[in-house]
Amino acid sequence: xxxxSPARPGGAMVEFDGVGLRYGPDAEILSxxxxxxxxxxxxxLTGASGAGKTSLLKxxxxxxxxxxxxxxxxxxxxxxxxxxxxxxxxxRIGVVFQDFRLIPHLSAxxxxxxxxxIAGVSEEDLSGPVGEMLSWIGLGDRAxxxxxxxxxxxxxxxxxxxxxxxxxxxxxxxxxxGNVDPEMAMRLLGLFExxxxxxxxxxxxxxxxxxxxxxxxxxxxxxxxxxxxxxxxALRYPPANxx
Amino acid sequence: xxxxxxxxxxxxxxxxxxxSGPTPWVVxxxxxxxxxxxAAGVGLARSANAIGDAIAGRVTVQIVxxxxxxxxxxxxxxxxxxxxxxxxxxxxSVEREExxxxxxxxFGSADGDDxxxxxxPLPALVDVDFVGEDRGSHMEALRALVAREAPxxxxxxxxxxxxxxxxxxxxxxxxxxxxxxxxxxxxAAVVIMTARAALGTHYATIEMLHMIGAxxxxxxxxxxxxxxxxxxxxxxxxxxxxxxxxLLIGWQWSGVTAGxxxxxxxxxxxxxxxxxxxxxxxxxxxxxxxxxxxxxxKKIL
Numbered sequence: 256x257x258x259x260s261p262a263r264p265g266g267a268m269v270e271f272d273g274v275g276l277r278y279g280p281d282a283e284i285l286s287x288x289x290x291x292x293x294x295x296x297x298x299x300l301t302g303a304s305g306a307g308k309t310s311l312l313k314x315x316x317x318x319x320x321x322x323x324x325x326x327x328x329x330x331x332x333x334x335x336x337x338x339x340x341x342x343x344x345x346x347r348i349g350v351v352f353q354d355f356r357l358i359p360h361l362s363a364x365x366x367x368x369x370x371x372x373i374a375g376v377s378e379e380d381l382s383g384p385v386g387e388m389l390s391w392i393g394l395g396d397r398a399x400x401x402x403x404x405x406x407x408x409x410x411x412x413x414x415x416x417x418x419x420x421x422x423x424x425x426x427x428x429x430x431x432x433g434n435v436d437p438e439m440a441m442r443l444l445g446l447f448e449x450x451x452x453x454x455x456x457x458x459x460x461x462x463x464x465x466x467x468x469x470x471x472x473x474x475x476x477x478x479x480x481x482x483x484x485x486x487x488x489a490l491r492y493p494p495a496n497x498x
Numbered sequence: 499x500x501x502x503x504x505x506x507x508x509x510x511x512x513x514x515x516x517x518s519g520p521t522p523w524v525v526x527x528x529x530x531x532x533x534x535x536x537a538a539g540v541g542l543a544r545s546a547n548a549i550g551d552a553i554a555g556r557v558t559v560q561i562v563x564x565x566x567x568x569x570x571x572x573x574x575x576x577x578x579x580x581x582x583x584x585x586x587x588x589x590x591s592v593e594r595e596e597x598x599x600x601x602x603x604x605f606g607s608a609d610g611d612d613x614x615x616x617x618x619p620l621p622a623l624v625d626v627d628f629v630g631e632d633r634g635s636h637m638e639a640l641r642a643l644v645a646r647e648a649p650x651x652x653x654x655x656x657x658x659x660x661x662x663x664x665x666x667x668x669x670x671x672x673x674x675x676x677x678x679x680x681x682x683x684x685x686a687a688v689v690i691m692t693a694r695a696a697l698g699t700h701y702a703t704i705e706m707l708h709m710i711g712a713x714x715x716x717x718x719x720x721x722x723x724x725x726x727x728x729x730x731x732x733x734x735x736x737x738x739x740x741x742x743x744x745l746l747i748g749w750q751w752s753g754v755t756a757g758x759x760x761x762x763x764x765x766x767x768x769x770x771x772x773x774x775x776x777x778x779x780x781x782x783x784x785x786x787x788x789x790x791x792x793x794x795x796k797k798i799l
Contacts, residue, residue: 316709317709317799318705318708318709318799319799320799338796338799339713339714341799342708342711342712342713343711344711345708345709345710345711346710346711350709350710356702356705356706358511358703358706360510360513361510361511365510369511369706369707369710370710370711372505372508373707373710373711373712373716374711417710421710
């Protein structure tokens with residue numbers, strides 16, 4: 256890739272260049288993936304089931320290294336990055352999983368506070384932001400509830416709150432509306448849009464075409480059989496940064 | 499630090515199910531057996547050393563001259579001559595009554611008034627203890643002395659007949675030491691299995707912690723603390739039971755004042771070792787858990 260200068264201020268936040276991914280000796284499930292994600296932009300990742308969306312997101316949130324190609328995040332080469340440096344990068348990324356992945360024996364408050372505690376924020380300093388976040392997602396009165404006692408939508412909101420509490424620069428969401436009703440889906444999307452307005456780059460993997468049409472200026476990435484469809488080249492060579 | 503400090507809020511990341519698994523109980527059993535084996539090893543080693551020291555420089559001269567008067571004179575002369583030698587620490591004639599009392603146990607008359615026993619032609623015995631370590635030259639000098647004062651007498655080094663017993667006791671002490679090491683290895687294996695099982699059970703939590711930026715060190719400290727505390731409970735329980743058993747044995751042993759049994763005791767160094775073993779076990783458990791966890795976490799991106 257030649258259009259991005261990693262260390263350049265205002266450059267791409269995420270750069271994939273000729274990325275391929277295979278698990279074991281099998282054929283590649285992702286091939287020749289090349290794109291740039293600009294700071295402050297909103298992206299939808301679509302594609303049929305099995306197209307490789309989750310695998311692509313895993314590389315985005317550093318749960319998987321590519322088998323080949325170049326991945327740069329925040330200007331740094333992640334393929335060759337030593338393992339002990341990854342936690343620092345992960346703290347700059349928020350992840351919303353389709354299955355929520357809340358820790359079952361922790362309350363909603365403790366689940367949301369987790370990233371701040373891991374980052375070493377004192378209990379005194381985190382109580383305010385966590386309380387605000389609980390109010391923001393409408394669960395101020397359910398702060399002590401365990402995930403098992405929350406509805407699917409409530410769990411999803413807790414998962415989103417956990418993903419954004421540390422103000423990540425990049426938010427990655429895998430089918431975040433897959434387990435909620437349409438009304439809740441729109442509310443969750445509103446949360447993402449609000450975060451995006453605050454400067455967070457958002458990548459949402461979804462099947463829901465109605466969702467995509469609700470975000471103005473959102474760009475769409477489509478995976479087809481492990482390859483990224485980018486007929487206009489806008490993803491690889493974006494016309495301009497929104498931020 | 500053996501049990502790492504973890505903030506209270508972080509501790510809640512692992513559900514509180516203390517003593518619910520088999521680990522503390524298995525560790526308790528292993529710790530109890532380790533302490534009993536260590537105590538046996540220390541006692542046997544001290545016994546073997548005591549016997550070895552006692553027999554290494556001692557000989558008995560057996561005078562079998564037929565005439566009892568000549569025999570008694572030779573024994574007295576030999577005792578006097580030996581006691582005057584610089585290489586002899588002490589020389590003592592074994593009294594006839596002492597010999598009769600010893601033999602009486604075999605004849606069934608411990609008080610020594612058996613007429614058959616009294617009529618036996620018993621040899622005269624002189625016990626000689628050497629000084630220093632150069633026992634070869636001392637033996638040569640004693641032979642010359644015996645040839646002069648009691649011709650025909652036999653010199654019997656105690657090491658010849660008690661040596662195999664001392665070697666057997668020493669071997670048992672080594673076996674006990676090997677058992678301690680084996681049980682330490684078994685304890686470490688239990689901790690490794692516990693750590694791996696904990697990782698398996700809490701894999702989803704670990705994966706989530708990784709995804710939100712937790713370092714291996716943070717995750718390891720969390721699990722290391724839990725495993726160290728669980729094993730510490732087991733070690734405390736096993737040590738308490740072992741201490742009770744050892745005190746009971748010690749109480750019974752205190753009544754034994756004769757023979758080889760009287761030489762077996764733990765001594766201050768032995769007790770210090772037994773007190774140190776539980777602490778070493780906790781340190782071993784924590785270190786093993788830490789290394790196992792770090793190695794396992796490195797396999798996860």
